[in-house]
Amino acid sequence: MSYETVREADPAVADALEGERGRQNDTLAMIASENHVSEAVMEAQSSELTNKYAEGYPGERYYGGCEYADDVEELAIDRAKELWGADHVNVQPHSGSQANMGVYLGVLEPGDKILSLDLTHGGHLSHGHPANFAGQVYEVEQYKVDEETGYIDYEGLHDHAEEFDPDIIVSGYSAYPREVDFERIQEAADAVDAYHLADIAHITGLVAAGVHESPVGVADFVTGSTHKTIRAGRGGIIMCDEEYADDIDAAVFPGSQGGPLMHNVAGKAVGFGEALAPEFEQYAQQTVDNAVALGERLKEHGLSLVSGGTDNHLVLIDLRPSHPDTTGKEVEEALEEAGIVLNANTVPGETRSAFNPSGIRAGTPGLTTRGFDEDACREVADLIYKVVDAPHDDDVVAEVSDRVDEMTNEYTLYE
Ligand SMILES: *Cc1c(COP(=O)(O)O)cnc(C)c1O
Numbered sequence: 237m238s239y240e241t242v243r244e245a246d247p248a249v250a251d252a253l254e255g256e257r258g259r260q261n262d263t264l265a266m267i268a269s270e271n272h273v274s275e276a277v278m279e280a281q282s283s284e285l286t287n288k289y290a291e292g293y294p295g296e297r298y299y300g301g302c303e304y305a306d307d308v309e310e311l312a313i314d315r316a317k318e319l320w321g322a323d324h325v326n327v328q329p330h331s332g333s334q335a336n337m338g339v340y341l342g343v344l345e346p347g348d349k350i351l352s353l354d355l356t357h358g359g360h361l362s363h364g365h366p367a368n369f370a371g372q373v374y375e376v377e378q379y380k381v382d383e384e385t386g387y388i389d390y391e392g393l394h395d396h397a398e399e400f401d402p403d404i405i406v407s408g409y410s411a412y413p414r415e416v417d418f419e420r421i422q423e424a425a426d427a428v429d430a431y432h433l434a435d436i437a438h439i440t441g442l443v444a445a446g447v448h449e450s451p452v453g454v455a456d457f458v459t460g461s462t463h464k465t466i467r468a469g470r471g472g473i474i475m476c477d478e479e480y481a482d483d484i485d486a487a488v489f490p491g492s493q494g495g496p497l498m499h500n501v502a503g504k505a506v507g508f509g510e511a512l513a514p515e516f517e518q519y520a521q522q523t524v525d526n527a528v529a530l531g532e533r534l535k536e537h538g539l540s541l542v543s544g545g546t547d548n549h550l551v552l553i554d555l556r557p558s559h560p561d562t563t564g565k566e567v568e569e570a571l572e573e574a575g576i577v578l579n580a581n582t583v584p585g586e587t588r589s590a591f592n593p594s595g596i597r598a599g600t601p602g603l604t605t606r607g608f609d610e611d612a613c614r615e616v617a618d619l620i621y622k623v624v625d626a627p628h629d630d631d632v633v634a635e636v637s638d639r640v641d642e643m644t645n646e647y648t649l650y651e
Pocket of ligand 1: 269331332333334359360362408409411435437438461470471472
C-alpha cells in the first residue's frame with residue numbers, strides 16, 4: 237500500500253505509517269497475539285465504509301443507506317458460521333475485550349460471580365482483573381495452573397467452582413501453551429449450573445482450521461479476536477447458540493457499543509474468506525509445527541519452557557532455572573535491539589513484578605505468515621538463545637541483528 241495521498245496531506249503521519257511498515261518488514265514479529273494481514277484486508281479496512289453509520293443488524297438498521305453495509309456484514313457472518321460452525325455470530329465487537337464485555341452484559345447482573353484464570357498464570361485483563369471493568373462490576377475469583385506442570389489444574393478448577401458457585405466460568409487464555417480441554421471445563425460449569433465462556437482470542441484461527449479442539453457446541457459462548465491466529469484485521473467476534481442470540485446482540489448494540497466499525501467488518505469478511513481457502517489449514521498447522529520446533533530447540537539450549545513445550549502457536553520461557561539473574565524485560569529489550577520483537581511475560585509462580593517479570597512469550601503466527609518453516613524457526617531459536625545468554629553484549633546483539641536483517645530480506649512481507 238502506498239501512502240502517497242497521506243504524504244501530500246500530512247507528511248508527519250505518513251512518516252509514522254511508513255516507519256511502521258518498515259519496522260514490520262525489517263523485524264521478526266514474535267508477539268504471540270500479533271500477525272500480518274493481507275493487502276486485501278487492509279484495503280477493505282480503509283474503505284468508504286468508515287463513513288457509514290449502520291447501528292443495528294443487517295436488515296434492521298436505524299439508518300438509511302445500509303444496503304452495502306448489510307452485504308459486508310452478512311458475508312462476514314456467513315463466513316464465520318462456516319469457519320467455526322456456530323449457530324449465531326455477532327461480528328460487531330470492536331475488539332476481543334468488547335466481545336467479552338458483550339457476553340457479561342448479555343447474561344450477568346452486576347455483582348454476579350466470575351471464575352477465571354489468574355492473570356499471572358496466563359489469563360486476560362478482561363476476565364475480571366481489578367483494573368478492568370469486569371473486576372469492578374462482578375465478583376471475581378481465579379483458578380490457577382498447576383505450578384509444577386504448567387497445565388490447567390482442572391481438578392482444582394472443579395473444586396473451586398463447587399466452593400465459589402460462580403455464574404460464569406471463563407476459559408481461554410493469553411499465555412497458555414497447551415491445548416485447552418473445553419469439555420472438562422464444561423463439566424465443571426455444568427456441575428454448578430454456571431455459564432461457560434470460552435475466550436479463544438489467541439487460537440481463533442487454530443480452532444477455525446481444526447488444529448485445536450473447538451469449544452463451539454460445547455461452551456455456551458465463544459468469543460474471539462480476529463487479528464491473532466486469523467488474519468482478518470483488528471476486532472472481536474461472539475458466537476453462541478440461537479437461544480442466546482437476542483441477548484448477545486442487544487448487549488453489543490445498543491448495550492455497549494454504538495455504530496459498528498463497518499470498515500473493520502469488511503476486513504473481517506475478507507479475512508474470513510481467506511481463511512476458508514484450503515491453504516489456511518496448512519498455515520495454521522505450520523504455525524503450530526513452527527512453535528513446536530522453536531520450543532524444542534530452545535530446550536536443547538537448556539532453556540526452561542512452562543509446561544515443557546507447546547501444543548499451539550506460542551511458547552512461554554521461564555528464565556529462572558537457566559538464567560536466574562536475567563529478567564524478561566532485559567531480554568525483551570535486547571531482542572528488540574536485535575530485531576526480534578516479543579514480550580516479557582509473567583510465569584506461573586511469578587517471583588518478580590508484572591512490569592519486570594521472569595518470562596518471555598514468543599509466538600509463531602507472524603513468522604509463519606512470512607513463510608518461515610521449522611528450520612527457519614529453529615534458527616530463530618538459536619538467535620533468541622544467544623541474546624538470552626548475553627543480553628548486554630553489544631557484539632552478540634549486533635551479530636544477531638545482522639542475521640535478522642538477512643532473514644527479513646529473504647522472507648519479505650509488505651511492498
Ligand atoms: C488478546 C485477548 C483478548 C482480546 O484483546 P483485545 O486487545 O481487546 O482485542 C481477549 N482475551 C484473551 C484471552 C486475549 O488473549
